[in-house]
Amino acid sequence: xxxxxxxxxxxxxxxxxxxxxxxxxDEDIDQFNDDTFGAGAVDDDWQEAHERLAELEEKxxxxxxxxxxxxxxxxxxxxPEDALAERLTRLVIESELEDPAIMRAVHTRGSGxxxxxxxxxxxxGPSVLQRIRTPLLSQEMPSVSVLDYALPQRPxxxxxxxxxxxxxxxxxxxxxxxIGSPPVRAVPxxxxxxxxxxxNFNQQILCPKPVHIRATMQQRYSAPYGERMSPNQLxxxxxxxxxxxxxxxxxxxxxxxxxxAQLLGGAQAGRISPSQFARVSGLVGSPLPSVxxxxxxxxxxxxxxxxxxxxxxxGAGPAPPSQPQPPPGPVPHxxxxxxxxxRPDTTHLHPQHRRxxxxxxxxxxxxxxxxxxxxxxxxxxxxxHQEQTRKDPYANLMxxxxxxWVSKIQMMQLQSTxxxxxxxxxxxxxxxxxxxxxxxxxxxxxxxxxxxxxxxAKLEHTYKPVQFEGSLGKLTVSSVNNPRKMIDAVVTSRGxxxxxxxxxxxxxxxxxxxxxxxxxxxxxxxxxxxxxxxLSLEGERPALMGERKQKICNMYDNLRGRAxxxxxxxxxxxxxxxxxxxxxxxxxxxxxxxxxxxAADLLLATARNLPFLIKKDAQDxxxxxxxxxxxxxxxxxxxxxxxxxxxxxxxxxxxxxAPATTNLHLATVLQNKFGLSLLYLVLSRGEELQSTDGGTxxxxxxxxxxxxxxxxxELLRVPPAALPKPVPPPSNLLxxxxxxxxxxxxxxxxxxxx
Amino acid sequence: MAPSSRRSVSAAARRNEERxxxxxxxxxxxxxxxxGFLRSIDQFANLVLHQTVERIHVGKKYGDIxxxxxxxxxxxxxxxGEIDLEKESDTLLQQxxxxxxxxxxxxxxxxxxxxxxxxxxxxKERGLAVPRADTLDEY
Numbered sequence: 029x030x031x032x033x034x035x036x037x038x039x040x041x042x043x044x045x046x047x048x049x050x051x052x053x054d055e056d057i058d059q060f061n062d063d064t065f066g067a068g069a070v071d072d073d074w075q076e077a078h079e080r081l082a083e084l085e086e087k088x089x090x091x092x093x094x095x096x097x098x099x100x101x102x103x104x105x106x107x108p109e110d111a112l113a114e115r116l117t118r119l120v121i122e123s124e125l126e127d128p129a130i131m132r133a134v135h136t137r138g139s140g141x142x143x144x145x146x147x148x149x150x151x152x153g154p155s156v157l158q159r160i161r162t163p164l165l166s167q168e169m170p171s172v173s174v175l176d177y178a179l180p181q182r183p184x185x186x187x188x189x190x191x192x193x194x195x196x197x198x199x200x201x202x203x204x205x206x207i208g209s210p211p212v213r214a215v216p217x218x219x220x221x222x223x224x225x226x227x228n229f230n231q232q233i234l235c236p237k238p239v240h241i242r243a244t245m246q247q248r249y250s251a252p253y254g255e256r257m258s259p260n261q262l263x264x265x266x267x268x269x270x271x272x273x274x275x276x277x278x279x280x281x282x283x284x285x286x287x288x289a290q291l292l293g294g295a296q297a298g299r300i301s302p303s304q305f306a307r308v309s310g311l312v313g314s315p316l317p318s319v320x321x322x323x324x325x326x327x328x329x330x331x332x333x334x335x336x337x338x339x340x341x342x343g344a345g346p347a348p349p350s351q352p353q354p355p356p357g358p359v360p361h362x363x364x365x366x367x368x369x370x371r372p373d374t375t376h377l378h379p380q381h382r383r384x385x386x387x388x389x390x391x392x393x394x395x396x397x398x399x400x401x402x403x404x405x406x407x408x409x410x411x412x413h414q415e416q417t418r419k420d421p422y423a424n425l426m427x428x429x430x431x432x433w434v435s436k437i438q439m440m441q442l443q444s445t446x447x448x449x450x451x452x453x454x455x456x457x458x459x460x461x462x463x464x465x466x467x468x469x470x471x472x473x474x475x476x477x478x479x480x481x482x483x484x485a486k487l488e489h490t491y492k493p494v495q496f497e498g499s500l501g502k503l504t505v506s507s508v509n510n511p512r513k514m515i516d517a518v519v520t521s522r523g524x525x526x527x528x529x530x531x532x533x534x535x536x537x538x539x540x541x542x543x544x545x546x547x548x549x550x551x552x553x554x555x556x557x558x559x560x561x562x563l564s565l566e567g568e569r570p571a572l573m574g575e576r577k578q579k580i581c582n583m584y585d586n587l588r589g590r591a592x593x594x595x596x597x598x599x600x601x602x603x604x605x606x607x608x609x610x611x612x613x614x615x616x617x618x619x620x621x622x623x624x625x626x627a628a629d630l631l632l633a634t635a636r637n638l639p640f641l642i643k644k645d646a647q648d649x650x651x652x653x654x655x656x657x658x659x660x661x662x663x664x665x666x667x668x669x670x671x672x673x674x675x676x677x678x679x680x681x682x683x684x685x686a687p688a689t690t691n692l693h694l695a696t697v698l699q700n701k702f703g704l705s706l707l708y709l710v711l712s713r714g715e716e717l718q719s720t721d722g723g724t725x726x727x728x729x730x731x732x733x734x735x736x737x738x739x740x741x742e743l744l745r746v747p748p749a750a751l752p753k754p755v756p757p758p759s760n761l762l763x764x765x766x767x768x769x770x771x772x773x774x775x776x777x778x779x780x781x782x
Numbered sequence: 783m784a785p786s787s788r789r790s791v792s793a794a795a796r797r798n799e800e801r802x803x804x805x806x807x808x809x810x811x812x813x814x815x816x817x818g819f820l821r822s823i824d825q826f827a828n829l830v831l832h833q834t835v836e837r838i839h840v841g842k843k844y845g846d847i848x849x850x851x852x853x854x855x856x857x858x859x860x861x862x863g864e865i866d867l868e869k870e871s872d873t874l875l876q877q878x879x880x881x882x883x884x885x886x887x888x889x890x891x892x893x894x895x896x897x898x899x900x901x902x903x904x905x906k907e908r909g910l911a912v913p914r915a916d917t918l919d920e921y
Contacts, residue, residue: 422832425821437825 378458448559540604544611547586550579551618580621587615587630599633606634606641609648619657627661628669634658635676638703639696651702658706662713670714674735677707678742694742711739805865806831811858815839817865818852827856838883840890843876845883 444450557576564572589601605611619627634641634654645651662670678694697703806820808829818834831852838845878886905912 420819422819422821425830426823431823434823434825 378455380458380461536604537608540608540611543586544605544608544614547583547618548610548614550583550586551614551621554579554583554621555617583618584622584626587618599637602630602633603637603640606637607644609650612645612648612650613653616653616657619654619661624661624664628665631658631661632669632673632676635673635706638677638700638706639693642696642700642703645702651700652705655702655705655709659709662709665713667714667717670710670717671735673710674707674714674739677703677710678735678738694738698742707739711736805867805870806862807865808854808862809860810854811860816849816852816854817846818849820862824856827859827862829854829856829859829862838887839875840883840886842874843878843883843886845878845880847880 442451448455554576557572561569561572587602587605589598606615615630619630622630641651665673677697697707804819805817808816808818808831810816815837816831816834817837818831820829821832822828822830829852831854834849834852835846836849838847902912
């Protein structure tokens with residue numbers, strides 16, 4: 029729009045054009061006004077309108093029905109100005125109804141009725157809206173169905189009429205011009221596709237087809253809820269019966285007369301979408317030719333009118349006069365249909381989970397059954413079902429189709445190639461449950477249901493930004509898929525000189541942490557190999573094993589420090605790792621994978637530095653987690669190693685030291701839970717070896733004897749209060765000590781050991 | 783309750799959709815509790831609640847404020863669950879009138895604010911300053 033701030037500013041030669049343009053625009057707007065917003069936009073087919081009017085004239089009953097409920101509703105509305113408005117509109121409508129000519133005129137000058145529709149807000153009760161709808165309804169095809177518009181039988185005019193106000197009501201969706209954004213959809217994203225989702229879900233594209241569904245929304249807000257019951261009942265009743273749906277089980281697969289008739293009526297009007305039609309397959313073919321479509325439509329339309337709602341409609345007799353009784357043919361056909369699973373179950377729920385869900389469903393079904401009373405004859409079915417629906421006229425606003433669509437989307441998100449990776453806690457939880465139930469049963473073991481997920485090929489969607497050929501450089505447009513680089517962060521490493529001592533310490537710790545993390549990844553990989561082994565092919569297995577071994581070696585090297593070839597003089601690296609809580613846990617998990625020598629090596633290193641470790645562990649108290657793996661290692665150790673272990677623990681040099689001096693090392697060890705337990709473990713291992721071997725070797729081993737004596741002495745010396753409770757209670761230690769110590773001391777030891 | 787993994791959540795959601803006509807309880811991100819009939823849901827967890835009641839809990843008491851129809855944007859939903867009507871009746875909580883519960887809420891809020899103020903004061907005296915979380919920050 030050319031809007032110059034002042035007249036003087038616009039250049040002379042363009043002045044006229046500018047004004048002309050403005051004028052033209054105004055003219056254009058005026059011109060279009062009626063067409064776009066007014067009645068002129070309605071493309072009415074007067075012939076069809078006339079036909080329908082002709083129909084109507086045969087049934088003046090309709091208007092009578094409409095008049096009665098409207099008066100009731102007016103009383104319901106409390107506010108004076110609204111009541112006045114409604115009374116006026118009612119006057120207009122009623123007068124119009126009587127005169128076909130006027131009705132026709134209203135039809136062509138549809139703006140009157142439609143503006144009425146617009147002026148009333150959606151917060152008006154359903155009665156008001158319905159009153160406004162009735163003139164349209166009585167004229168046109170009753171368009172209560174929200175299901176399907178693709179059928180050619182329906183007159184296009186009716187749809188357009190309804191579409192018009194909806195277009196006015198909803199603003200046009202703006203399309204985003206940004207390249208690289210996802211494609212614009214013609215419908216709001218939250219709506220399900222028109223065609224029912226029948227085929228394999230895996231193959232179906234998720235995005236709904238761009239179909240004009242606005243008419244849906246219009247109808248939904250204008251159609252009173254009582255009316256909407258019927259088509260939805262059409263869908264939901266057969267659906268629920270066929271799906272094994274947790275619907276009140278009073279609605280059994282045996283449809284009542286009424287419901288069947290309704291189905292037919294609906295089928296006639298073409299309101300059931302083809303997919304649902306397929307499910308109610310028996311009813312499709314036969315009744316069609318027998319009924320005059322137009323008559324039925326007109327009648328059904330009128331019957332949709334009353335505000336009494338669902339019950340009133342049905343209360344008018346077992347079957348309203350127009351609806352034909354279906355021939356017995358389709359009925360047994362329908363009854364013969366067993367509940368088919370409508371939702372193909374592509375969701376990979378753990379079988380235990382599925383079992384639980386079914387149990388819960390059963391419970392609820394039983395509850396419903398209890399609520400509804402006896403599951404007896406059809407009459408009671410209908411009555412109880414109606415009662416439920418009567419209580420809640422707003423029920424089933426969401427079609428089953430829509431519900432399924434949404435859950436389909438959510439379930440599709442669950443598909444994964446590696447459930448143990450994506451849903452680790454879920455898998456573990458159900459495994460635990462299974463173990464618990466198996467443990468409880470203890471009898472005939474049920475087959476362990478394992479969740480074997482079919483490998484769904486994950487499609488890699490790599491996004492490539494749009495590139496033009498022959499262009500220099502890249503596009504500067506950025507969107508959510510190719511974001512622009514905001515900051516150029518450069519990593520600068522500082523020189524060694526500037527660092528202070530503290531920083532060095534910090535860096536060292538950081539390095540240790542990094543090592544731990546790397547080793548942890550290796551460990552997780554190694555632990556995963558077993559599963560991969562099972563899933564892999566024969567040929568791949570040696571390669572896998574090789575990889576695994578390699579990783580184990582790497583882990584060990586990481587733990588011990590660099591340069592595997594060299595002699596390892598210091599335990600420093602290992603100690604650093606052991607100072608950190610996570611490092612200790614890491615070691616505990618790695619040890620089962622190591623070879624005996626390597627494990628023994630670690631064990632020795634631990635024993636050697638035990639006081640240091642104990643001191644560091646004071647806060648965390650994680651050392652006991654090492655006990656179990658250590659004990660496993662010990663079982664495989666030969667005697668020599670055991671001896672040296674004890675030596676390490678007691679910290680005696682090769683030659684006997686002065687016995688009088690207090691052995692701090694041992695004292696600390698003894699006073700710590702882990703240390704004490706470890707000592708006991710080692711000692712008991714030695715005892716085992718002794719008892720099994722025949723003991724000749726050991727007896728000759730002075731070292732062992734000395735160590736034992738020392739240990740015994742220390743144990744005696746430490747006051748019992750300071751002795752912590754060892755984790756594995758020592759069983760054969762007494763016999764061990766008995767060899768070396770006299771009776772008195774033995775008794776003392778006994779008390780201490782308890 | 784099973785751990786909140788995607789699978790169990792989605793399975794529960796599917797069950798919830800199958801029974802859309804029972805009362806549901808929704809917890810919103812701003813802490814409000816809404817109870818109503820869930821009429822519609824979509825893949826973003828946008829909800830349409832009918833005959834909604836906002837329930838305010840203070841201590842052992844609660845009060846209901848009828849709110850009508852709610853349309854909730856999915857990103858604001860923390861959790862959604864179905865109310866077991868049998869279990870709803872045996873609750874230890876006591877229902878009170880709206881005025882009373884609002885009064886209780888106001889009192890509780892005041893008490894919280896006062897204690898907060900005292901804390902900040904004490905910290906200030908010691909030369910410490912705790913940055914106050916933004917009111918919109920729920921985490």
